[in-house]
Amino acid sequence: MVDISQVQWSTRRWAEEIETRLMPGGAQDAFVNVRNDDPREFDAIFLGGGAGGRFGAAYLRAMGGRPLLVDRWPFLGGSCPHHACVPHHVFSDVAAQLLLERTFSGQLWFQDFTGKTVSMLAVIEMFRRGRTGPHAFMNFQSKEQLDLEFILGARGRIIDAHTVAVDGRTYRARHLVLATGARAKSLPIAVPDRGGVFDYATLVDDLDYEPGPVAVVVGGGKTAIEYGCFFNATGRRTLIVSRQSPLPMVRDSDTRRYLIERMEEQGMEFWSGAELTSIEGDEHGRVRAVMIDTPTGEIRIPTDFVFLGLGEHPNSEEAREALGVAVDAAGFVKVDRRMQTSVPGVYAVGDLVGAPMEMFKARKGGTYAARNIMGEKALYDLKDYPDFLHTHYEVCWLGLGEEEARDRYRHVVVLKLPPDNPDGQAVALPAGDRVMLYAMMKPQLSGFQKLVIDGASRRILGAFHVGYGAKDGFQYLAPMVRNGLTVDELGEMDELFLNPSYFIQLCRLRAGHRVLRDL
Amino acid sequence: MVDISQVQWSTRRWAEEIETRLMPGGAQDAFVNVRNDDPREFDAIFLGGGAGGRFGAAYLRAMGGRPLLVDRWPFLGGSCPHHACVPHHVFSDVAAQLLLERTFSGQLWFQDFTGKTVSMLAVIEMFRRGRTGPHAFMNFQSKEQLDLEFILGARGRIIDAHTVAVDGRTYRARHLVLATGARAKSLPIAVPDRGGVFDYATLVDDLDYEPGPVAVVVGGGKTAIEYGCFFNATGRRTLIVSRQSPLPMVRDSDTRRYLIERMEEQGMEFWSGAELTSIEGDEHGRVRAVMIDTPTGEIRIPTDFVFLGLGEHPNSEEAREALGVAVDAAGFVKVDRRMQTSVPGVYAVGDLVGAPMEMFKARKGGTYAARNIMGEKALYDLKDYPDFLHTHYEVCWLGLGEEEARDRYRHVVVLKLPPDNPDGQAVALPAGDRVMLYAMMKPQLSGFQKLVIDGASRRILGAFHVGYGAKDGFQYLAPMVRNGLTVDELGEMDELFLNPSYFIQLCRLRAGHRVLRDL
DSSP, rough: EEEEETTOOHHHHHHHHHHHHHHOOOOSEEEEOOOOOOSSEEEEEEOOSSSHHHHHHHHHHTTOOOOOEESSSSSSSSHHHHHHHHHHHHHHHHHHHHHHHHHHTTTTOOOOOTEEEEEEHHHHHHHHTTHHHHHHHHIIIIIIISSSEEEESSOOEETTTEEEEEHHHHHHEEEEOOOOOOOOOOOOOOOOSOOOOHHHHHHHHHHHHHHEEEEEEOOOHHHHHHHHHHHHHHHHHEEEEESSSSSSSSHHHHHHHHHHHHHHHOEEEEEEEOOOEEEEOOTTTTTTEHHHHHEEEEEEEESEEEEEEOEEEEEHHHHHHOOOOOBTTTBBBBOOTTBBBBBEEEEEEGGGGOOOHHHHHHHHHHHHHHHTTTTTTOOOOOOOOOEEESSSEEEEEOOOHHHHHHHOSSSSSEESSOOOOSSSOOOOOOOTTHHHHHHHGGGGSSSSEEEETTTTTTTEEEEEEEESSSSHHHHHHHEEEEEEBBHHHHHOOOOSOSSSHHHHHHHHHHHTTOOOOOO | OOOOOTOOOHHHHHHHHHHHHTTSOOOOEEEOOOOOOOOOEEEEEEEEOHHHHHHHHHHHHHHTEEEEESSSSSSSSSHHTTTTHHHHHHHHHHHHHHHHHHHHHTTTTTOOOOOOOOHHHHHEEEHHTTTOOOOOHHHHHHIISSOEEEEEESOOOEEEEEEEEEEEEEEEEEEEEOOOOEEEEEOHHHSTTTTTTHHHHHHHOOOOOOSSEEEEEEEEEEEEHHHHHHHHHTTEEEEESSSSSOOSSOOOHHHHHHHHHHHHTTEEEETOOEEEEEEEEESSEEEEEEEEEEEEEEEEOOSOOEEEEOEEEOHHHHHHHHOOOOTTTOBBBOOOOOOOOOOOOEEEOOGGOOSOOOEEEEHHHOOOOOOOOTTTOOOOOOOOOOEEEEEEEEEEEEOOOOHHHHHHHHSEEEEEEEEEOOOSSOOOOOOOOTTTHHHHOOOSSSSSEEEEEEETTTTTEEEEEEEESSSSHHHHHHHHHHTTOOOHHTTSOOOOSSSSSOOOHHHHHTTOOOSSSEE
């Protein structure tokens, strides 16, 4: 182990030390940042230094408590910067950029992209090199700015509800916070053992060849679509194989239709009502083809690249065995609104406690656990939250879709852009940051947006946006909508034109009506 | 004139008709959409169909009134889609895209951009072709969706406070709303008469040659910097010549420094404390060089391209002569909080009434004029508004900068990313949509963000963002900050990670402290 409690490493030093430990055969000794001169007992050991653990520890420390973070990886931040959110955003940014390059291939200053395939391996290798930068900063910030104690690069083993063994020592605390996350679900069928089948984690860790011209994606949810759009954008034939129709979480059919149409335009194939039944390996144990059971029969697709977007499985095994914490049918640890498990003094946060597998829930769960541990009664209510995913676009939504709203309200008003195709023409609006070239030259690619309103109360019920640059806005719009934001109040705000969402100005165009009308 | 009151044109038809009228020698007859069968008098004639006029008319119509819009151009929307916001956003999007292409030149799939100059003329010609799309939609929407009456493509002449003559007829209304906008200020020195000196309007209308390798920009405000970054991004040497330091409106020195450093990295030259003293023409009357008076003496710069970003001059001459409306020293029409001018029954809105020359002020001014005309007492207060500009980035801000805050508050807390350079290294955060490749490979290019907080009340005082995708968010953040948003409330919101601004999570990392600390 390396005792770093008395030294201050630069982010560069951190990056070098982390890189060594991520390399096969590199140093494997743990980073130990524990102040042995501090006589206080730990208020909590956070087992897992991802989003929930790190934010929980930071909050507890800010409240004056003493946390200890333990993570098997040599960096804090967990799967997000290593396997999950960060690479996903790199790939989605690449997809957005390649959509632009393909659309304007050979026009203006754009290179000719005809028939061009982009190297997936090069993008992934770039990410592998780049990710140690955020890792290093996370360690630096946690130690120097957030004043956290931690042991990294060593697996913590649960001894009891107060004790964790790590790197040859045991540490005791008043409380234990389980934050061990989740991992990608695997296929229930035999998989060739020498490669070709990936999930979000193994893709960035293990890919060591340039995939061929066909990518088969299994699943129809966020991860499947997000990675599928990346594969498609690189120039590969991409099949999305799923039992149900894709993107059920986008709760508005106009919005979903816009998304699917744009993906199909880019050549993505949605094989719905279909199932991957077997994977065929070659003589080297690598994937050679898949069999897909479709409504019209079984089809064999030659491919060397299969991606699984099947959801998450909780890393709850050790906590169940060592502590007997109660879990649900899928194995996720059950917690109450204080983030307490069934075992007194033991809390759980993050992906380990189940859906939604979102950053805000992990981080906030950590802070609620910290507040309860420090003696505050803090109840975490998962309110109606805004949501997003990426296709080649950024897609955001909150509240009710049009169909749900019509089921519940008598007078539903919809403001949308472009409007229902007025005359068979694509309309060059919305225009805004990052879609200006589309607006000028390929109007149908410039996005879609929609507000769903209760005409009686004039309150916003739902909002949907396909384009770029609306994610930040949806964060702030969500609590206002929850608090009863009306079309009149929204229309009274000050837009930063050309704003990516046109919500403010669309409301203002209609707010003069005593009886609201669609637009 | 073409009477279109009884027909419904498609957006395609509108586009064709508008294009003809914008072509030299094309049809010049007005579009008249007036319902002669409606016996009611007009409640208001809006002279000018730009943002203020069109939104004012739409609001008045929605309230049940009868407006008439008159514009000399054959389309509604005014200078924004034709000369101002829309082309500016096209050029800023191009600058952002070219920053990416130059940064990653020859890496991944990016083409080799070494020494490459991008055609400005091609981008401008693309915009000239593309702008009729939004024009057509604006006419379609105004007529078919907003139910507006208008006369387009004919200059309205003010007869008196109730009467306007247009296209050979006179129209009377209870009120007149002046919305004739503003135009770019010209230089107070002699300018060659055959071209080479442009402002935002003439650039898109008149440029008919490929500018040479040097662009000289006069001014240090938003327009100068926004267009300057576009010229720079195309590969031209770009001088920003201004008396004062650039970007004084960005009221936070960290943020301003980040912006200027990034622009200088791209080769932009800031010639501050300097003044353009003369422009030299060649034998054809085109610009050949400029003389610039600098603190170290007069310097001659050969160039064929000069761009003026000197601010705006109001189009108030006719209203002053015909009606005698009171104006300020700069010629802007004076209005009260009801948007009334000094002449009873006459209102004025938009750029014509002076700063801020922003879309929200024009549009909202129009709706306030409409409400007063329709008998409501509606007072327009220009509250503390969010603001933005573009460099190669999108830059947003609201409230107080750090220095101003420290002048007014005893305990100012700052949360920023990246933090003060911890060890001479660039930090790979913030990362987020549209900066992921920078975050992975060129960390210092991935943006800057900052929250300024009053430690005593825990209220947010100011917010600053350099990057992409924060404009929508600043719109909604602004009223919350005005209403006293605290660091605790912000930290309690649900982020859509990786959100372009990290404000929510930065607050959450510090909110546990009873006495807030910097981050």
